[in-house]
Amino acid sequence: MPKLVDHAQRRAEIVDALLRTAADRGLHAVTMQSVALEAGISVRLVQYYFDTKEQLLLAALTRLAARMGERIENRLRSAGDTATPAEIVEAVMLEAIPADAEGRAFHLVYTEYAVLSVTDAALASQPFMAEPDGMEVFLVRQLRAAQQAGDVDPEVDVRREAVALMAMSAGLGLSVLLGQRPADDAFETVRHHLKRLFQSITPDPAAPKSSSSS
Amino acid sequence: MPKLVDHAQRRAEIVDALLRTAADRGLHAVTMQSVALEAGISVRLVQYYFDTKEQLLLAALTRLAARMGERIENRLRSAGDTATPAEIVEAVMLEAIPADAEGRAFHLVYTEYAVLSVTDAALASQPFMAEPDGMEVFLVRQLRAAQQAGDVDPEVDVRREAVALMAMSAGLGLSVLLGQRPADDAFETVRHHLKRLFQSITPDPAAPKSSSSS
DNA sequence: TGCTTTATGGTACAACCATACCATCAAGCG
DNA sequence: CGCTTGATGGTATGGTTGTACCATAAAGCA
Numbered sequence: 058m059p060k061l062v063d064h065a066q067r068r069a070e071i072v073d074a075l076l077r078t079a080a081d082r083g084l085h086a087v088t089m090q091s092v093a094l095e096a097g098i099s100v101r102l103v104q105y106y107f108d109t110k111e112q113l114l115l116a117a118l119t120r121l122a123a124r125m126g127e128r129i130e131n132r133l134r135s136a137g138d139t140a141t142p143a144e145i146v147e148a149v150m151l152e153a154i155p156a157d158a159e160g161r162a163f164h165l166v167y168t169e170y171a172v173l174s175v176t177d178a179a180l181a182s183q184p185f186m187a188e189p190d191g192m193e194v195f196l197v198r199q200l201r202a203a204q205q206a207g208d209v210d211p212e213v214d215v216r217r218e219a220v221a222l223m224a225m226s227a228g229l230g231l232s233v234l235l236g237q238r239p240a241d242d243a244f245e246t247v248r249h250h251l252k253r254l255f256q257s258i259t260p261d262p263a264a265p266k267s268s269s270s271s
Numbered sequence: 272m273p274k275l276v277d278h279a280q281r282r283a284e285i286v287d288a289l290l291r292t293a294a295d296r297g298l299h300a301v302t303m304q305s306v307a308l309e310a311g312i313s314v315r316l317v318q319y320y321f322d323t324k325e326q327l328l329l330a331a332l333t334r335l336a337a338r339m340g341e342r343i344e345n346r347l348r349s350a351g352d353t354a355t356p357a358e359i360v361e362a363v364m365l366e367a368i369p370a371d372a373e374g375r376a377f378h379l380v381y382t383e384y385a386v387l388s389v390t391d392a393a394l395a396s397q398p399f400m401a402e403p404d405g406m407e408v409f410l411v412r413q414l415r416a417a418q419q420a421g422d423v424d425p426e427v428d429v430r431r432e433a434v435a436l437m438a439m440s441a442g443l444g445l446s447v448l449l450g451q452r453p454a455d456d457a458f459e460t461v462r463h464h465l466k467r468l469f470q471s472i473t474p475d476p477a478a479p480k481s482s483s484s485s
Numbered sequence: 486t487g488c489t490t491t492a493t494g495g496t497a498c499a500a501c502c503a504t505a506c507c508a509t510c511a512a513g514c515g
Numbered sequence: 516c517g518c519t520t521g522a523t524g525g526t527a528t529g530g531t532t533g534t535a536c537c538a539t540a541a542a543g544c545a
Contacts, residue, residue, distance in 0.1 A: 102493065
């Protein structure tokens with residue numbers, strides 16, 4: 058045998074090339090040739106490591122889903138062990154909003170995959186949308202903990218609230234992606250809304266005005 | 272001359288054929304041939320009425336944006352003249368959630384265009400995203416009116432709240448489109464949230480329990 | 486040392502796509 | 516009545532795409 062290439066790494070490089078091209082020219086611009094060019098290899102090699110284009114696309118999606126998990130975990134880790142439910146919920150919601158170029162690229166490709174999955178059977182059967190369901194129960198747990206800590210009104214329907222929070226962050230993220238509003242605006246909206254939610258039981262007459270934060 | 276065809280109507284038929292194919296096979300499946308087939312005419316005719324594919328896509332987008340306006344106006348009209356700001360806001364938000372097949376088709380294609388516009392220069396320059404901005408000022412007005420009527424806490428930042436409401440309905444609509452949750456669930460979430468917003472000044476101790484949770 | 490296996494390049498091929506070109510039919514105007 | 520003009524069909528064409536096929540260099544094993 059020749060160079061004895063590490064297949065896993067080579068596949069990762071190719072997948073990254075795909076994600077890069079998808080990020081700045083769209084998922085529809087992803088072809089065997091464009092990926093090969095971006096990866097600096099021949100088309101034949103892309104074929105060699107991923108027999109068919111569909112398998113390549115699925116591998117990229119898998120990678121993307123994994124990265125999504127990493128991103129959220131990183132957010133939570135950087136929040137530290139002493140993080141309150143309010144801080145955790147905020148971290149998760151802010152993750153859905155693309156701030157820097159990397160975040161934009163990530164969320165764009167992810168959204169492209171999601172929309173494509175509506176009309177593409179091969180993608181629809183892929184369980185990469187399990188995330189939202191898991192996220193929902195996670196948020197519910199955080200809200201319940203906040204309720205028991207007295208930070209959230211015990212009358213709040215935590216399940217409904219969790220759904221609303223996820224929808225809001227997704228919607229804000231999308232609007233930022235579409236260039237309808239700057240990321241900072243979305244950030245502020247999230248913080249403002251969470252402040253309301255987490256203060257709903259203690260209106261604290263000493264400082265009723267929201268004032269500045271962050 | 273022969274049949275002396277009404278160009279406007281013929282163009283409308285072709286555009287509708289495009290929207291139909293896009294709705295059930297995706298925007299990426301829209302080709303001159305697929306549109307011609309769906310419209311029951313020859314490819315040459317599609318070429319005849321829309322010189323290039325790009326013009327055809329732009330025409331379809333224009334039609335889509337117009338239909339968006341009609342849809343919202345219909346919602347508002349069916350709410351009647353006596354509608355309260357709360358009812359108007361609810362109507363607008365529910366419109367963003369695809370309930371029936373037609374709504375699904377409409378929102379799917381619209382979302383596909385929106386996502387495509389991120390990487391497609393020709394679409395990005397199109398001002399079909401002016402809607403959200405106009406919608407924002409519309410919602411702000413409604414919320415202000417509600418404040419003056421005493422239905423919304425006067426301390427609420429109406430502009431922030433409007434942004435949050437739009438994001439939430441967009442996010443819920445997207446999740447329904449992606450099959451992550453049923454439309455009824457999204458409806459309930461909207462209603463539940465609006466009930467909180469519009470009762471924030473009158474907590475009505477007679478019926479504090481909103482419903483049971485999971 | 487020779488053979489097998491792996492990694493790679495190049496190229497061919499069939500399908501498809503957008504578009505251009507050529508032809509035709511019919512209707513109203515002169 | 517003939518000619519022009521609008522509406523349509525068919526087909527060619529150049530480009531691109533995904534995939535299959537053929538070839539070859541190199542590295543370890545026998």
